[in-house]
Amino acid sequence: MPDILNLIMYVFLFASLNFEVFLLITYFEIRDGIKDEEKMVARAPKRQPSVTIIVPCWNEEKTVSKTINSILNLDYPKDKLKIMVVDDGSIDSTWEVVQKFRNNKQVELYTKENGGKHSALNFGISKLTTDLVGCLDADSYVHKDTMNKIAVYFEDRKTMAVAPSIKLWNPTNPLQLLQKVEYGFGIFTRKVFQYLNAIYITPGPFSIFRKEVFENLGGYRNAHNTEDIELALRMQKNGYKIAHAHNAYVYTVPPRNIKTLLKQRVRWSYGFIKNAQDYKDMFFNRKHGNLGMIILPMAAFSIISILFVSTVSIFQMLQALVNYFIRVQAISWNVHFNFPTFDWFYINTDLIALLGIVTTIGTLTMIILSKKLSEGNKIIGMDLIYFFSLYMFIAPLWIAKASYNVLVGVKATWR
Amino acid sequence: MEGKSINWKKYFFSFAITAVIFTTAIFLSNYFSQKKLAEVRGIQDKIAIDILSSETQFSLLEESSCKDIGVGTLSKELGTLEEKLSYTENQRGSDDPEVQTLKQYYSLLEIKDYLLMNKISEKCNKTPISIIYFYSKDCDDCVKVGYVLTNLRETYPDLRVYSFDYNMDISAVRTLISVNKVENKMPALIIKDTNYYGFKSIEDLEKILPELAIMKAEKEKLEKQASTTEAN
Numbered sequence: 177m178p179d180i181l182n183l184i185m186y187v188f189l190f191a192s193l194n195f196e197v198f199l200l201i202t203y204f205e206i207r208d209g210i211k212d213e214e215k216m217v218a219r220a221p222k223r224q225p226s227v228t229i230i231v232p233c234w235n236e237e238k239t240v241s242k243t244i245n246s247i248l249n250l251d252y253p254k255d256k257l258k259i260m261v262v263d264d265g266s267i268d269s270t271w272e273v274v275q276k277f278r279n280n281k282q283v284e285l286y287t288k289e290n291g292g293k294h295s296a297l298n299f300g301i302s303k304l305t306t307d308l309v310g311c312l313d314a315d316s317y318v319h320k321d322t323m324n325k326i327a328v329y330f331e332d333r334k335t336m337a338v339a340p341s342i343k344l345w346n347p348t349n350p351l352q353l354l355q356k357v358e359y360g361f362g363i364f365t366r367k368v369f370q371y372l373n374a375i376y377i378t379p380g381p382f383s384i385f386r387k388e389v390f391e392n393l394g395g396y397r398n399a400h401n402t403e404d405i406e407l408a409l410r411m412q413k414n415g416y417k418i419a420h421a422h423n424a425y426v427y428t429v430p431p432r433n434i435k436t437l438l439k440q441r442v443r444w445s446y447g448f449i450k451n452a453q454d455y456k457d458m459f460f461n462r463k464h465g466n467l468g469m470i471i472l473p474m475a476a477f478s479i480i481s482i483l484f485v486s487t488v489s490i491f492q493m494l495q496a497l498v499n500y501f502i503r504v505q506a507i508s509w510n511v512h513f514n515f516p517t518f519d520w521f522y523i524n525t526d527l528i529a530l531l532g533i534v535t536t537i538g539t540l541t542m543i544i545l546s547k548k549l550s551e552g553n554k555i556i557g558m559d560l561i562y563f564f565s566l567y568m569f570i571a572p573l574w575i576a577k578a579s580y581n582v583l584v585g586v587k588a589t590w591r
Numbered sequence: 592m593e594g595k596s597i598n599w600k601k602y603f604f605s606f607a608i609t610a611v612i613f614t615t616a617i618f619l620s621n622y623f624s625q626k627k628l629a630e631v632r633g634i635q636d637k638i639a640i641d642i643l644s645s646e647t648q649f650s651l652l653e654e655s656s657c658k659d660i661g662v663g664t665l666s667k668e669l670g671t672l673e674e675k676l677s678y679t680e681n682q683r684g685s686d687d688p689e690v691q692t693l694k695q696y697y698s699l700l701e702i703k704d705y706l707l708m709n710k711i712s713e714k715c716n717k718t719p720i721s722i723i724y725f726y727s728k729d730c731d732d733c734v735k736v737g738y739v740l741t742n743l744r745e746t747y748p749d750l751r752v753y754s755f756d757y758n759m760d761i762s763a764v765r766t767l768i769s770v771n772k773v774e775n776k777m778p779a780l781i782i783k784d785t786n787y788y789g790f791k792s793i794e795d796l797e798k799i800l801p802e803l804a805i806m807k808a809e810k811e812k813l814e815k816q817a818s819t820t821e822a823n
Contacts, residue, residue, distance in 0.1 A: 190613060197612075198605040205601075373595060415595065465595035470602070499734075506735035507742045507793055521630060521675055525623035526682065530616040 181488060182528065188481040189531045195474045196538035199368050203545060206371045210422075210549070217423050221327035226256045226306035227384065232296035234264040236314035237273045239429070244277055246317040251324060259283045260300045265290030270314075293380075294396035294403045301390050310384035316428040317345065318382055325424035326384050336416040337385045337408075338424075339366060339378050341550060345427040350562045351437060352430045354570075357543060357563040363422055364546030370420040374467035376475070378408040378418060382426040389416065399454075402447025409455045412467055422549060438574050445479070445578035452476055453582075479575055486572035624682070628689055631679060634672045635696050641668070642703050649710060669704060670744055672697060673754065685728065695761050701753040702763050708751060720802050721751040723781040725773055727758055732790040736778040739793055747803050749810075 229247050233240050240261070247259050259282055263271045277283040288299055297311055308330065312318060322340060329338045341363045347356045369375045378385070383404065393414060399406030411418060431437035452459075452472065459476070461468040543560065547553065580586075676697055680690050705721065712719040724740060726733035740752050755764050757777055773779050773786060780787040782799050797803055 190609060193612060194605055194609040197608045198601065201601060201605055201608075462597065463595070465597055469597055502731075502734055503738045506738040506790075521627055522678060524682075525620055525627075527616055527620040530620055531613070534612055534616065 184484065185488070185528055186531075188484060189528070189535060191474070191477060192481065193531065193535050193538065195470070196535065196542065198470065199365070199542065200538065202368050202372060203364075203542075206368070209371065210367065214423060217325045217328050217421065219328075221324055222331055224253055224256050224324070224327050225308050225330060226258070227252070227308040227310065227323065228258045228260055228300070228304055228306045229382075230260045230262060230297055230300035230309065230311040231314055232262050232264055232293050232300070232311060233266060233270050233274075233314040234290065234293075234296075235266045235268045235270060237266075237268045237270045240270055240273055240314040241276070243312055243314045243317060244274070244283065247312060248280070248282065249320050250318060250322065251320045252327075254282055256306075257282060257323070258306060260303065261285050262296040262300050263287040264293070264296040292398060292401075294398050297403070298395040301387075301395055304387055304390075307387060308384050309387055309390070310382050311380065312382050312426070313380050313428070316342075316381040316426055319425040319427070322382065322421075322424040322426060323384075326382075326421050329419045329421050330384075330386070332417075332419070334417045335419045336389050337378050337383060337411060337418045339375060339383045339418065339420045340381070340424040340426045341366075341420070341422045342379055342381060342426050342428055343550070344430045347430055347559075349432065350558075350566065351434060352432065353559040354562040354566055355430045355437070357559050358567070360546045360550040361543055363550040364542060366420045367422050367549060369467075369471060370418070372466040372471065373417070374412070374465070374471040375418040375420060376408050376412060376467060376472065377405050378411075380404045381428055382424075400447045400450040401443055402451060405447055405451045406454070409451055409458070412464065413455065413458060434570070437570075438577070441571075441574035442577045442581065445575050446581050448475065449479065449578060449582045479579065482572055482575050483579060486568075486576070627675075627679060628693070631672070631675050631693055634668055634675065635693070635700060638668055638672060638700050638704075642700065642707060645707055646703075649707070669701065669751070672700075694756065695759065698755055698759055698761060698764050701755070702767060704751070705753050718783065718802065719751075720749070720800060720806070721753065721782075722796070722800075723767075723771070724752060724754040725757040725768070725777060725779040726754060727756065727777040730777045733778045735790055736780070739791065739796065742793060743796060743803075747806055749806055750800075750803065 231240065231243060231247070236243075244259060244261065247257070250257060259277075261274050261277070261283060263274065263286065265288060271287055274285055278285060284303075286299065286303075288296070300311075301309060318340075326338045326340065329335055342359055344352060344356050344359055347353050366375055366377075380403075389407075389411060393407075393410055393416075396403045397406055408418060431440055452475070455472075458464045458468045459472055464472075543563070544556070547555070676690075676693060679693070680687075683690050685691075705723070708721060709719050722740065722743075724736065726737065737754075740754070744750055744752050755767070757768070757773075757775065757779070767773075771781050771784075771786065773781065774788070776788045778789065780791060782796075787799070791799075
């Protein structure tokens with residue numbers, strides 16, 4: 177590899193390693209805090225504030241009933257829990273399907289012209305009468321303890337929003353198992369970010385907010401179809417505290433195939449890049465603490481480094497392929513299949529290879545810790561194998577596509 | 592909660608830990624590459640001793656029969672050395688001074704081995720079966736010929752292949768080039784005193800060297816005998 181590429185690679189490896197070390201140090205610092213939190217949520221909340229869950233739906237006839245039922249099944253006082261179903265101009269039979277909840281006192285049904293998810297949420301917020309508000313997409317389900325666990329976090333007057341832990345509903349195929357690892361990792365980083373005061377996404381499904389958030393900061397924005405990133409950034413910018421209830425579970429149905437996964441992820445990555453541009457004054461701004469000084473810069477930096485590393489890898493793989501082709505051309509198929517004899521001499525001991533190993537060990541450590549945090553065990557299964565073998569090939573695809581879309585100005589779409 | 596305050600100490604610590612890991616990795620990487628160079632040098636020394644010993648043996652037994660000094664006396668490690676050397680060249684780059692010194696030494700060893708083999712063959716009235724191969728940087732066909740020769744050497748372990756960088760600046764190699772009148776048209780092969788230029792496939796070389804087939808047949812016969820005696 178030419179020297180300049182090597183040099184860039186060292187910079188990327190140094191930054192990634194530095195970030196991993198930073199996160200791991202933080203994790204070991206906060207372990208007692210996490211244990212205290214776990215003890216805290218094990219008891220019933222001292223207060224159960226009234227809460228409205230908005231269910232925005234657009235053509236979700238198949239899943240919407242299950243979603244509403246999961247909210248109705250929440251172990252939470254009925255007079256404190258309200259469900260607002262907002263049909264965002266569905267053209268299937270969503271509206272007819274939800275009519276069966278018409279006589280339920282906890283459920284309010286509304287229909288409006290199609291205007292996007294953020295408009296459906298704002299429609300609900302405009303009719304708000306409760307202390308807290310959250311939303312649940314019509315492809316997600318909530319565990320029955322979740323609301324009580326979240327309520328405990330709101331005992332802290334300063335906490336303005338609480339993000340739950342998102343898990344996958346019945347992951348089965350390799351693509352879904354790979355996402356399971358990713359979501360588990362997300363739970364780990366969000367927990368660490370909570371203590372760094374740097375949560376920059378309040379995920380769509382079942383993040384709960386105090387109503388003052390919307391009263392003071394205004395409603396949801398379209399925000400490049402990632403309103404959950406924008407709102408969290410807006411809250412952070414205004415110094416609002418966001419917590420993460422890692423034991424409060426919400427289940428979401430993962431994309432089954434590569435096409436829908438890519439579509440979803442291109443939207444997320446595109447949304448992050450665009451929102452990061454909109455909030456670029458937070459970067460390297462000491463006023464915004466760890467979020468400004470390390471978390472946001474590293475999130476942006478990881479996009480660049482993934483693009484760089486994958487481009488270099490693709491060129492190297494192509495080179496290897498060309499060499500293989502030349503070899504076949506030269507000796508046709510007279511290839512000798514020698515049993516590879518082990519000789520330490522041929523083990524790659526390049527600086528990049530050694531640092532790559534250290535970085536991978538760091539990632540593996542965090543993934544195992546995240547498994548412990550999100551599932552209570554450290555069992556390494558097929559999911560990890562899929563993750564390590566496939567993720568590095570798939571993730572660059574959506575990051576590249578999202579970056580391309582940002583550069584040429586293609587808007588991300590929801591579906 | 593740390594609030595919006597920043598714990599600079601932690602930033603410093605994580606940076607320091609990363610720097611330590613980095614330095615250790617640099618140190619380890621250097622250590623291993625020195626070890627690898629040492630291993631290559633070690634093999635070279637072993638070959639040098641092998642050759643010297645064979646030459647000495649040859650002089651001592653000048654009058655004796657062929658039986659005592661078969662082709663088996665030649666060093667078997669030239670192939671291993673070549674592989675490790677080209678791996679090292681790939682890793683460190685061909686401009687690396689260490690690599691260049693190693694290659695020069697290797698070229699000299701090859702020439703000595705070649706001369707010794709010729710002497711032995713002459714004494715035993717055998718036609719030497721060897722290929723001298725000249726390559727240069729940035730020569731596409733050379734890469735292909737390299738694959739062909741590696742493959743041939745794997746098929747016929749007794750075939751001796753001597754490869755030289757045509758542009759190597761040592762007088763012995765320059766003499767080898769001028770004695771054999773090798774033109775600057777890479778890749779170039781010298782087989783049984785004839786020069787060949789351009790890409791040659793496995794089949795081409797097997798045609799030029801029909802002895803290879805005989806060698807293989809003999810070897811197979813020996814192996815068969817060995818296995819039948821073992822079975823008995």
